[in-house]
Amino acid sequence: MRRRIPPGIVLIGALILALLLGALCTRIAVDRPWLGVDLAVLQGGVVVERVVDGSPLTGSVGAAVLAIGAPGKAFVRLDAADLVEEPDALGDGMRLRRFFARQAQLDAILRSDPVLMVVEQGGSEQTIAVTAAPGRPVTDLPWPFWTQLFVGAVGWTLGAWVVTLRPRDAAAWMLLLSGLGLAMAAQAAAIYSTRELALDARTFGAVSRANGFGTLLYGIGMVTLFLIYPRRLVRGSALGLPAAMIGIMIFLVVAVDWPGNVPMVQPFVTAIMAVLLAAIVAQLVANRRDPAARAMLGWLGLSVILGAGGFVLTVIIPPLMGRPPVLEQSTAFLLFLIIYVGVALGVARYRLFDLADWSVGVLFYAIGVVLLLGLDALLIYVMAIDRLPALSLSLAAVCLIYLPLRHRLSRWSRRGSGLPMEELYRLITEIAQLPDARLQMERIKALWGDIFHPLAIHQVPQAEMGTLRAGAPILADEGRTLLIPRGVNTPAFRLDYAGQGGRLFSTRDVRQAATISHLLDDTLGRHLAYKEAVAEERTRINRDMHDNIGILLLSALHSGNAERKNTLIRQTLSDLREIVSNPMQAPLPLLHLIADLRAELGEAVEAAGVELVWEKVDLPDTTLPSQTVQMLRAFLREAVSNMLRHANARRATASVTISEGWICASLADDGSGFEVEDAVKGNGLENLRSRMLESGGEFLIDSSSTGTRVSARISLAPSPAEALG
Amino acid sequence: MKHILIVEDVSEAQRWLAEIVAEAFAGARIRTANSVRAANAQLGHPLDLALIDLGLPDGSGLDVLRNTRMAHQNATCIVTTVMSDDASIVGALSAGADGYLLKETAPNVLIRQLEQLSIGLPALSPAVARRVMEHFRQTGPAAEPETQLTQREMQVLELISRGLRNSEVAAQMGIASTTVAGYIKTIYRKLGIGSRAEAAWHAARLVLKKDSTKGR
Numbered sequence: 001m002r003r004r005i006p007p008g009i010v011l012i013g014a015l016i017l018a019l020l021l022g023a024l025c026t027r028i029a030v031d032r033p034w035l036g037v038d039l040a041v042l043q044g045g046v047v048v049e050r051v052v053d054g055s056p057l058t059g060s061v062g063a064a065v066l067a068i069g070a071p072g073k074a075f076v077r078l079d080a081a082d083l084v085e086e087p088d089a090l091g092d093g094m095r096l097r098r099f100f101a102r103q104a105q106l107d108a109i110l111r112s113d114p115v116l117m118v119v120e121q122g123g124s125e126q127t128i129a130v131t132a133a134p135g136r137p138v139t140d141l142p143w144p145f146w147t148q149l150f151v152g153a154v155g156w157t158l159g160a161w162v163v164t165l166r167p168r169d170a171a172a173w174m175l176l177l178s179g180l181g182l183a184m185a186a187q188a189a190a191i192y193s194t195r196e197l198a199l200d201a202r203t204f205g206a207v208s209r210a211n212g213f214g215t216l217l218y219g220i221g222m223v224t225l226f227l228i229y230p231r232r233l234v235r236g237s238a239l240g241l242p243a244a245m246i247g248i249m250i251f252l253v254v255a256v257d258w259p260g261n262v263p264m265v266q267p268f269v270t271a272i273m274a275v276l277l278a279a280i281v282a283q284l285v286a287n288r289r290d291p292a293a294r295a296m297l298g299w300l301g302l303s304v305i306l307g308a309g310g311f312v313l314t315v316i317i318p319p320l321m322g323r324p325p326v327l328e329q330s331t332a333f334l335l336f337l338i339i340y341v342g343v344a345l346g347v348a349r350y351r352l353f354d355l356a357d358w359s360v361g362v363l364f365y366a367i368g369v370v371l372l373l374g375l376d377a378l379l380i381y382v383m384a385i386d387r388l389p390a391l392s393l394s395l396a397a398v399c400l401i402y403l404p405l406r407h408r409l410s411r412w413s414r415r416g417s418g419l420p421m422e423e424l425y426r427l428i429t430e431i432a433q434l435p436d437a438r439l440q441m442e443r444i445k446a447l448w449g450d451i452f453h454p455l456a457i458h459q460v461p462q463a464e465m466g467t468l469r470a471g472a473p474i475l476a477d478e479g480r481t482l483l484i485p486r487g488v489n490t491p492a493f494r495l496d497y498a499g500q501g502g503r504l505f506s507t508r509d510v511r512q513a514a515t516i517s518h519l520l521d522d523t524l525g526r527h528l529a530y531k532e533a534v535a536e537e538r539t540r541i542n543r544d545m546h547d548n549i550g551i552l553l554l555s556a557l558h559s560g561n562a563e564r565k566n567t568l569i570r571q572t573l574s575d576l577r578e579i580v581s582n583p584m585q586a587p588l589p590l591l592h593l594i595a596d597l598r599a600e601l602g603e604a605v606e607a608a609g610v611e612l613v614w615e616k617v618d619l620p621d622t623t624l625p626s627q628t629v630q631m632l633r634a635f636l637r638e639a640v641s642n643m644l645r646h647a648n649a650r651r652a653t654a655s656v657t658i659s660e661g662w663i664c665a666s667l668a669d670d671g672s673g674f675e676v677e678d679a680v681k682g683n684g685l686e687n688l689r690s691r692m693l694e695s696g697g698e699f700l701i702d703s704s705s706t707g708t709r710v711s712a713r714i715s716l717a718p719s720p721a722e723a724l725g
Numbered sequence: 726m727k728h729i730l731i732v733e734d735v736s737e738a739q740r741w742l743a744e745i746v747a748e749a750f751a752g753a754r755i756r757t758a759n760s761v762r763a764a765n766a767q768l769g770h771p772l773d774l775a776l777i778d779l780g781l782p783d784g785s786g787l788d789v790l791r792n793t794r795m796a797h798q799n800a801t802c803i804v805t806t807v808m809s810d811d812a813s814i815v816g817a818l819s820a821g822a823d824g825y826l827l828k829e830t831a832p833n834v835l836i837r838q839l840e841q842l843s844i845g846l847p848a849l850s851p852a853v854a855r856r857v858m859e860h861f862r863q864t865g866p867a868a869e870p871e872t873q874l875t876q877r878e879m880q881v882l883e884l885i886s887r888g889l890r891n892s893e894v895a896a897q898m899g900i901a902s903t904t905v906a907g908y909i910k911t912i913y914r915k916l917g918i919g920s921r922a923e924a925a926w927h928a929a930r931l932v933l934k935k936d937s938t939k940g941r
Binding site for chain 2: 566567569570571573574577578580581591592594595596597598599602603604606607608614
């Protein structure tokens with residue numbers, strides 16, 4: 001298997017190549033004699049617009065330059081055509097030949113020392129001798145030079161970017177081909193369009209050929225691209241037709257009788273533009289039923305029409321019709337940037353060329369690395385300072401300017417859910433807390449809408465989802481649809497056309513949907529469980545209040561005996577403490593109840609000097625209905641307090657047993673006994689006895705002079721009222 | 726027990742507690758406080774025993790407990806409460822309380838418990854014992870060995886949680902009642918160790934507070 005180089009590295013290579021090419025162009029541009037003047041065309045003549053400090057021409061700014069010459073060489077009269085930015089626009093082969101011949105003559109003069117310039121100012125002519133510097137300073141190169149280099153570099157880099165990520169995609173290669181063409185055309189133009197006055201014949205010939213070659217190469221790339229992308233309109237060898245035809249043209253222009261055929265370039269480019277337009281329209285028609293493809297075409301097609309079409313319209317067509325260009329060619333090259341910005345945005349938003357949004361990250365990565373290297377190189381070699389400070393400075397520049405910029409750009413180009421995580425969490429929690437299930441479903445639907453802005457969103461029966469696993473959304477219909485299966489507490493949804501139909505769902509959307517779906521389901525589930533627990537707890541407290549606290553307080557209220565009142569209130573407080581201590585623990589396990597009672601009653605009898613022994617019985621680890629708990633507790637408390645008050649005992653035995661639906665409790669003491677009816681009257685035992693008998697239980701007091709035995713039998717089945725509760 | 730502080734905000738309960746304390750410790754000097762502030766103000770006096778209510782109008786009795794612990798290392802600190810849940814009682818024990826009393830307890834029982842506490846015989850109710858067991862179970866094997874209970878200590882807790890009195894525990898394990906009391910005290914101490922870091926934080930906070938008040 002072939003080892004793949006990471007796309008970021010390939011891209012860095014492409015970027016470095018672009019930079020080297022730019023450096024080569026810059027070297028060509030500066031490596032020639034330099035007079036230190038800016039010449040401009042004014043009313044058909046050539047005038048001095050600006051001169052460098054210390055030049056002999058300092059007094060001649062605004063003067064007309066009539067001719068230049070050199071000792072031993074014929075003077076050449078300057079005319080406006082000598083300064084033309086793009087010789088291709090001169091019209092016919094003869095004028096072109098004359099132009100190139102004069103450029104060679106002028107170049108020869110510029111290489112002499114001194115250069116004699118005949119200038120006319122205020123009606124008087126004078127000849128000024130100027131010594132041309134051997135090279136042009138880099139800083140003298142005008143903005144148009146750099147913008148054209150930049151446009152070329154961008155076209156090449158973006159093409160390389162798409163190819164590194166889609167190496168098997170012919171459309172991507174076509175984009176790269178057009179990028180290469182643009183780079184050749186723009187960077188070659190940068191050299192000759194910003195010349196001071198003249199280039200030597202060899203250089204001019206080469207860069208002019210490169211410009212024509214690049215322009216036509218761009219045409220091949222673009223036309224072929226729209227013949228196959230987004231839909232393959234032309235198949236087989238017909239696809240090679242544009243390449244073949246334009247290729248012949250390239251051969252004619254570059255290799256046959258140069259520059260005789262150069263004037264054909266511009267009309268031919270206009271024709272290519274028309275074909276390109278036709279191809280884009282054909283694509284629109286072919287893709288009219290495919291919103292995704294239409295969206296991509298919208299971006300790419302519109303960008304190409306604006307960029308390349310704008311260039312043709314402002315620079316090429318006016319001269320063909322005998323008018324001056326609307327924009328300078330060097331400025332018009334900036335229009336091409338629209339195309340590449342369009343490509344980048346298209347990839348980020350519509351998966352143009354099927355590139356996922358992470359691919360933008362690769363581009364930024366490569367740019368970051370190259371920028372770092374570039375800044376370094378710039379600082380080291382141009383500013384000629386030490387390596388270490390240069391590295392630090394470029395690092396600082398990347399950190400302070402580029403990285404924050406990159407971060408914002410990346411965030412903007414990704415345009416995620418638009419909902420930050422904390423906002424999402426707040427929304428989901430809000431939904432979970434809604435009291436009405438129907439309202440909840442509506443809000444969940446609205447939430448999905450807010451996240452993905454789909455054109456359509458439907459709640460669907462799970463059956464339609466097939467075997468889709470809960471919490472695992474999938475893409476359907478090539479990213480046009482996102483299916484979100486139902487969770488335990490959330491319904492299933494079908495989302496069509498993300499971003500109001502403007503983009504496709506990506507795998508990143510799937511991951512996001514899975515996370516949100518899971519979070520939503522989980523939060524809803526938790527909230528439901530919480531609500532159930534709260535309700536359960538409330539029921540328990542209500543029951544305890546009713547069965548226990550209520551009865552104790554009522555007894556206390558109606559008790560005439562102050563000491564008895566105190567006892568009852570103490571028990572109430574004690575039971576209240578137990579209720580608040582045991583949340584979520586209903587009903588109380590029997591073993592815990594007995595343990596608590598042993599401790600409570602033990603304290604009381606111990607303080608009174610009585611020994612209380614519990615009979616060892618194996619009680620099951622079970623729970624009792626609340627009413628039974630209250631009765632058992634009340635019985636043992638009353639029995640003990642009765643014993644302490646009346647029986648005069650030294651020792652007592654308590655026992656609790658369970659058998660066949662009944663719980664039996666008894667307290668036997670060795671006291672002197674008492675009159676049962678007198679002792680029972682007016683205290684809790686009487687009340688207890690009637691309650692037990694009502695619920696089908698038994699209550700017995702057997703008192704003699706050798707001791708007293710109080711026993712009760714309480715039903716384990718909850719009473720009908722409680723079963724209903 | 727010569728110097729006793731009662732921190733209680735309900736005046737009837739305060740009077741009642743004072744009567745009980747006076748009965749249990751004849752001749753003791755009893756001071757009272759009804760808030761965290763008032764209690765802190767009393768900490769300058771000598772102190773042998775403090776009865777501290779958990780719910781005070783201007784804060785938690787736990788703060789009073791921590792301050793008392795810092796000011797009087799040898800004083801016996803007892804948390805008094807009514808209707809407090811078992812968890813807050815365990816919290817108080819972790820914060821360094823030597824024991825706790827439930828205010829709904831009958832006076833004769835309460836006097837007895839006080840007397841026992843003052844001679845170093847702490848009591849533990851089954852419900853609180855269950856909480857303590859739960860606490861140590863949750864502390865788990867990852868905890869420092871010194872914060873874990875020994876088998877004997879666990880056995881004591883287990884028996885108490887089943888409702889056995891100290892004397893019954895002693896009988897069942899074949900040891901003296903005072904040994905059972907010793908185990909209970911160790912259990913309290915180990916409860917406290919786990920929360921020492923928190924206590925240190927509280928202490929630091931209080932010192933800072935004091936400094937800032939001084940500055941004013």
